[in-house]
Amino acid sequence: MGKLERHPTISDVAALAGVSVGTASKALNGRGSLREETRARVRDAARQLNFEVNAGARSLHSGRTYTVGMITTDTIGRFSIPVLMGAEDALGAGQMSVFLCDGRGDPIREQYHVKTLLSRRVDGIIVTGRRTEARAPIGRDLPVPVVYAFISSTDPADCSVVPDEEGGARKAVEHLMAIGRTRIAHITGPEHHHSARVRAAAAEERLAEAGLALAGAPLYGAWSEMWGRQAVGMLLASGTEFDAVFCGSDQIARGVADALRAVGRRVPEDVALVGFDNWEVMAEASQPPLTSVDMNLDGLGRTAAEMLLAAINGKPSPGRHPRPCHLVVRESTTVPLVPGGA
Amino acid sequence: MGKLERHPTISDVAALAGVSVGTASKALNGRGSLREETRARVRDAARQLNFEVNAGARSLHSGRTYTVGMITTDTIGRFSIPVLMGAEDALGAGQMSVFLCDGRGDPIREQYHVKTLLSRRVDGIIVTGRRTEARAPIGRDLPVPVVYAFISSTDPADCSVVPDEEGGARKAVEHLMAIGRTRIAHITGPEHHHSARVRAAAAEERLAEAGLALAGAPLYGAWSEMWGRQAVGMLLASGTEFDAVFCGSDQIARGVADALRAVGRRVPEDVALVGFDNWEVMAEASQPPLTSVDMNLDGLGRTAAEMLLAAINGKPSPGRHPRPCHLVVRESTTVPLVPGGA
């Protein structure tokens, strides 16, 4: 509860230990040649005073702050959190602290954050966001390395770690074909979203490779459950035959599941369902739980952080680095085993 | 793409402008008495070199870093994000940057973060988490002020900004009574959760004040949709009469809504439903959309940040500060207007 007056400095420690400032520093950092007894005396003094070295003063010499900035281009949300946590995890292992900056989708605000981070002499910057679309670089000729995670930079020379959405969509389709479905519909988000277009195109391509085609054109709409429900209505009204739906998000898939159940179509027996994102609260609460494509967001964050650390140490990895997605299979594509079967 | 060699310093600026370092500093900070022409020359030089003052070096004098630490006790999640964003917002206005530290529920890790933050000389610390339960303080006699947001400290002298969950629960019950419901059931999370107990007790108390009682005992379980569905089964099986359910979370409420619909009970006509958290993706995607108690998490974060700033400036606000919840009314408690009614 009480609040100490001020931070003890190394002079305080030195005085208490009865040595000079330089000696105290050497004692605490294991440098120089000192008697073990002296080191111990200094360590005790430091402990007694609750001394914590002033990181700012130290970086004045070392030139490094062991600090990185993390900028979210839009709002901190469902997609940026896992990325952020993965990065925090990887950076924490390297003793680095993270400055969090929320761009709120405002370029002015974002530039302000970049300036602030540079002023604080971060060793590097990670940029992330909630859409996978490429965006303009946060700056040119910045004095520190930058890595884009989840989103990517329009400059091909920048380092971007992104999910292989195309591969993810292909895996979804392959899984549906593997369980014998041939009339696969696709319901997804707004067409102006990069992710929606990429996933739809990849799904069509994979089907074409197998000599198949989508059941009807991709239905572009919103990322919401309500759109999923509406789209099912449209699909049924159009008379399109389908035995599976690949959805652009878990929310859409959930809406689809609810709408199908409401009209008496069984999932997965009549219609198999695959979602995207593997957002657990959605995928697992769905009836039935959803098979879904996982973009491994925290792995993305971790990789981005590792690449940033490497770049800080002089080993940059320029270019775009897609990382594989994987499929998490749940009951929406697999008929459960008969209960009670001994 | 290119990467500059090193950060320009104020000496570089001074040299380019043809003045001494001290003069350059005064020019850039509007101090001292200098000719306007000199100031302009220095400003130009700074702009030319892309000079950003070294914040670490500066704080060596000022003693302030304009930096705060934010520690999440458990994982960064649905509850801590809005708090975090509110805080980031309020702090950003004060030109302060935020160090984000994820405690992962590990006390060792948490203590490590506290030490790191102190070493970085943050001006203050905000602690948050995903449960409202009081927790042990992160430290005693820390040299900087600490504010707890959402969660609270067990030390009553610490500053904690918390949601008035009790008040929220009362509002939910009052709303249900106001629309004429008298047999209100309560389905909520695990009994060992502080929030579950507090909300249940407040609901019972408010009903008692109106001469009523809960329909059956509170049903403690989990915060999940599945539990909501199961609980409805239990409620129906027990033969308890009820015309409303107050749920401990939106996820539970959603499960309840689905289960009721499955057995042909209409929401809100037969059973009105109120959730808790006002988690929009859940509340709005529910069929029907859920009336829910909003804890105003980002307001909590903002308030916490403001109190921290005040404490940093010597005006601490010790003690527990409950902040009101409010009810967001949606279709689960209101019969929609007849469509087409001119």
Add this chain to the structure above:
DNA sequence: AAAGTCCTAGCAATCGATTGCCTCGCCCGA
């Protein structure tokens, strides 16, 4: 013309910590 004012800008100490270099004293050998 000498002295007093005011304006401008430079000098140097300071913040906290690190580190290369130097000194002091002890021990050993010649």
Add this chain to the structure above:
DNA sequence: TCGGGCGAGGCAATCGATTGCTAGGACTTT
């Protein structure tokens, strides 16, 4: 007894920026 060698620890420069004090030049005033 004197000098070399070495171990231990102090001194002071350094990192980048800030700021109080001071010096010098221009201008005014008596």
